[in-house]
Amino acid sequence: MKKAIILLGCPESPSQTPLAIYATQKLTGIGYQVTVASTPSAKKLLEVSDPKEHYVQNKTDIESCLDGLEEGDYDFLLGFVAKDAAVSYFVTFYHILNTQSLALVFHRDQEKLEHFENAVRESTQADITSARAYHNPTPLRVRLDRALDKLIDPEPNKQDKKDNVDEPEKNPKLDEQEDS
Amino acid sequence: MKKAIILLGCPESPSQTPLAIYATQKLTGIGYQVTVASTPSAKKLLEVSDPKEHYVQNKTDIESCLDGLEEGDYDFLLGFVAKDAAVSYFVTFYHILNTQSLALVFHRDQEKLEHFENAVRESTQADITSARAYHNPTPLRVRLDRALDKLIDPEPNKQDKKDNVDEPEKNPKLDEQEDS
Numbered sequence: 329m330k331k332a333i334i335l336l337g338c339p340e341s342p343s344q345t346p347l348a349i350y351a352t353q354k355l356t357g358i359g360y361q362v363t364v365a366s367t368p369s370a371k372k373l374l375e376v377s378d379p380k381e382h383y384v385q386n387k388t389d390i391e392s393c394l395d396g397l398e399e400g401d402y403d404f405l406l407g408f409v410a411k412d413a414a415v416s417y418f419v420t421f422y423h424i425l426n427t428q429s430l431a432l433v434f435h436r437d438q439e440k441l442e443h444f445e446n447a448v449r450e451s452t453q454a455d456i457t458s459a460r461a462y463h464n465p466t467p468l469r470v471r472l473d474r475a476l477d478k479l480i481d482p483e484p485n486k487q488d489k490k491d492n493v494d495e496p497e498k499n500p501k502l503d504e505q506e507d508s
Numbered sequence: 509m510k511k512a513i514i515l516l517g518c519p520e521s522p523s524q525t526p527l528a529i530y531a532t533q534k535l536t537g538i539g540y541q542v543t544v545a546s547t548p549s550a551k552k553l554l555e556v557s558d559p560k561e562h563y564v565q566n567k568t569d570i571e572s573c574l575d576g577l578e579e580g581d582y583d584f585l586l587g588f589v590a591k592d593a594a595v596s597y598f599v600t601f602y603h604i605l606n607t608q609s610l611a612l613v614f615h616r617d618q619e620k621l622e623h624f625e626n627a628v629r630e631s632t633q634a635d636i637t638s639a640r641a642y643h644n645p646t647p648l649r650v651r652l653d654r655a656l657d658k659l660i661d662p663e664p665n666k667q668d669k670k671d672n673v674d675e676p677e678k679n680p681k682l683d684e685q686e687d688s
Contacts (some may be wrong), residue, residue, distance in 0.1 A: 344522060345526050373523065382563075383559075463549040465556045
C-alpha cells in the first residue's frame with residue numbers, strides 16, 4: 329500500500345484542521361495509508377476534531393518523525409504551509425523523502441501567500457497549490473481536490489475538461505483566478 | 509429522543525470547528541440528537557472537517573433556524589461564544605427555547621473572555637464555562653467535558669474535585685434535570 333504523509337504546522341488558520349482531515353480522507357479514499365505529522369497543538373486539534381479516529385488513524389509528532397525519517401518511507405508528501413516554520417518543515421521533508429510532493433500554501437493575507445509560495449519554489453521542485461483561506465475553506469478545498477485528482481490521473485486532459493477552471497498547468501501555479 | 513442544538517458563529521479561532529465536532533460527538537454519546545446551527549463559513553468548515561458526516565449529521569443555517577424556532581424545539585442549548593454576534597445569537601436562542609443552556613465562552617484574549625462572559629451573564633441565567641483558547645483546545649475541552657458530564661450526573665461533588673482547576677461555578681443551572 330502506498331504511504332502518504334501530511335505535515336501540519338501550528339494552526340493559525342481555522343481552516344487548517346478541517347482541511348487536514350479532508351485531505352486525509354481524500355488520500356485514504358484513493359488508496360494511501362496516511363500519517364499526519366504535526367506540532368503538538370495541531371495534534372490536539374486533530375484529536376478533538378476526530379475523537380473516534382474515523383478519519384485520521386496515524387498521528388505523529390513532526391519532530392520525532394523527522395528524526396527517524398528516510399527516503400522511501402513515504403510515497404507522497406503533502407505539506408500545509410501557512411507559516412515560515414511550515415516552509416522549513418516542508419523543505420526538509422521534501423529533500424529527505426525525495427518523492428512526489430505537494431505544498432498546500434494558504435494564508436488570509438495575499439502578500440504572505442506569495443512569500444510562502446516563493447519560499448517553497450526557491451527550495452524545492454514540489455508542486456504548489458495555494459489560495460487565500462481563513463474562515464472559508466472552499467477555495468483551498470477546491471485547489472486541493474484538483475491537485476489530488478492528478479495523483480489518480482496524472483494526465484487530465486481528455487474528458488477532464490468539465491471541472492477545469494484553471495486546469496492545464498502541471499506545475500507551480502495552480503491558480504491565477506477565481507475565489508476569495 | 510432528547511434534542512440538543514449547538515450554535516456556531518463565525519470561526520475566528522482554530523479551536524471552534526474541532527470543538528464543535530467534539531461536543532456533537534459527546535452529546536450524541538449521551539443520547540441527544542444534535543443539530544448544529546451555524547453561519548455559512550462555520551458550516552463549510554464543518555463539512556470539510558467531517559466529509560463523511562460521521563459526527564455531525566444535522567446542520568442548519570443559524571438565521572433560518574432562528575426564523576422557525578419555538579420553545580420546546582430543543583432540550584439543550586450549547587452556544588459557542590467567541591464574538592459579540594455569538595453572544596447575541598446565544599441570548600436570542602436562550603430566550604426563545606427557554607431550556608437548559610450552556611455558553612461555552614472562549615477567546616485568546618483574557619479581556620475579551622471576560623467581556624463575553626459578562627455579556628452572557630447579564631442577559632441570561634445560562635450556565636457559562638470558559639477558557640482561553642486558540643491553538644490549544646485542551647483547556648476548553650476539559651471545561652466542556654466537565655459541564656457536559658453534569659448533564660449525565662447533575663450532582664458531581666464527591667471525587668470530582670481532582671481535575672478542578674478553577675472550578676467554583678457561578679450559576680448552577682446546568683443541572684436540575686437529568687437526561688431521561
